[in-house]
Amino acid sequence: GIQVEQSPPDLILQEGANSTLRCNFSDSVNNLQWFHQNPWGQLINLFYIPSGTKQNGRLSATTVATERYSLLYISSSQTTDSGVYFCAAAPRDSNYQLIWGAGTKLIIKP
């Protein structure tokens, strides 16, 4: 089955810094989603991005489906950006569950 890998696994930055999180997937996908899990456990939907680029404030995401990767950019990091970022892919050959990456744990220091 499809494999979804995220890098880096951990990232520690100072407030104000920019970061790029990567999600690689081993096979074709129908869609790709990015989520932020806050310290209280809630998963927040950031982007639903099968291909192309989307932006939402300080966050943007790009998926290059033909090369099987997606990137999440966070600019001017704030302490509230801390948490775990997950990507999840919907495989082309399965229509019932997403395949999740292991996550990138981001810590933003004041």
Add this chain to the structure above:
Amino acid sequence: KAGVTQTPRYLIKTRGQQVTLSCSPISGHRSVSWYQQTPGQGLQFLFEYFSETQRNKGNFPGRFSGRQFSNSRSEMNVSTLELGDSALYLCASSPHGSTGELFFGEGSRLTVL
């Protein structure tokens, strides 16, 4: 538009007991998916309900079950609790299905003693 509501948020049970968790999806969403999250195993798909029917199921024992009502609210039940069932249980609402755009509730954190 109200988000996904999960209740209870926190609960403590003992081994052998059973537990029922509730999830109210976003209005108009007919799909509800349930996930278990543990530190060691990450996010694991439990099952999906769509229009009152279980459409998909993950690899969990029969002690884990669920249902969906006509108003799309869903419940999941775990019987004969084990220590390893301690986890964060997350519910996701979607207009299209378990592989579509998902919107999660705040989760129910279960501790089994």
